[in-house]
């Protein structure tokens with residue numbers, strides 16, 4: 001169990017760490033608001049809000065906007081066709097923000113794996129100091145990244161995997177609940193249980209991921225024991241996300257009931273927005289005798305999903321998205337989104353004390 005010397009109730013402790021300094025001093029601009037948790041300290045960011053790696057979406061436009069707004073923007077390494085292209089994207093992102101940003105390296109089993117180590121080398125050579133890892137990351141990669149002075153945030157979907165990552169020396173863990181977009185694992189444990197279950201066992205800072213879109217979510221995550229949040233789907237529906245406006249509108253229009261879990265029968269569950277393609281995959285998986293990956297490959301191919309994001313033909317390919325689409329009503333800038341999440345979080349944590357009066 002994590003040790004805590006502060007005996008104040010959880011919500012009060014969290015409030016104590018949100019130092020929103022809006023004092024006005026004559027002729028001095030008010031200090032920028034900021035929050036303080038171990039995650040903001042570790043990553044040198046103003047707010048404990050991370051934009052998770054997102055294939056085809058995690059490019060410089062989005063990552064720099066999130067970092068400029070005080071969160072942590074993350075470039076997705078494998079969105080770039082080669083390690084050299086990643087190096088160029090890092091340089092482009094650096095020209096768009098002076099704030100820290102990270103690189104996501106997702107290492108999933110593949111018939112022809114990408115040159116993962118060369119992507120890592122490109123991130124190191126580009127001076128990136130924060131690495132978000134996901135999937136099966138060899139110990140040698142962690143050692144190499146740490147030797148280069150990187151802070152490593154490992155994202156996973158189970159407490160046992162979080163503990164294994166901690167043993168391997170990562171600096172923080174993001175844990176994705178069953179609600180999340182992408183791969184939620186096969187345990188089907190929602191964030192309300194998974195986050196405190198992980199917080200009870202981990203010593204490194206925990207970041208809650210999956211199903212978070214607003215200040216209520218940030219407040220809840222902090223009270224549950226996390227010290228920051230990671231969002232994917234919510235950041236897709238922002239002005240700066242480099243995807244077609246019709247895809248953003250799809251995320252606005254859909255409800256929390258409008259996701260599909262595909263690849264369940266292949267033991268590689270993945271959550272995406274319900275549309276003609278994901279419905280067809282689910283139907284094929286439910287056929288007597290199931291389906292082989294080769295039979296659905298033409299529907300789920302990465303290139304097809306990328307084309308959908310670019311063309312806005314939202315019924316033509318997979319659109320990754322989590323149940324949190326039920327909480328998305330608009331397409332703000334990243335700055336507006338982060339600002340209102342922080343203010344709403346503060347308000348919600350304050351409101352919590354009303355129960356005790």
Ligand SMILES: Cc1cc2nc3c(=O)[nH]c(=O)nc-3n(C[C@H](O)[C@H](O)[C@H](O)COP(=O)(O)O)c2cc1C
Nearest residue numbers: 052053054055134180181182210211231232233322
């Ligand atoms: C469009 C999209 C693409 C994603 N691609 C990746 C990826 O390549 N690697 C990864 O680790 N996570 C990926 N994710 C997962 C996110 O980083 C994050 O963990 C997840 O979206 C959190 O759940 P939420 O969408 O409910 O916020 C993706 C999510 C989305 C929405």
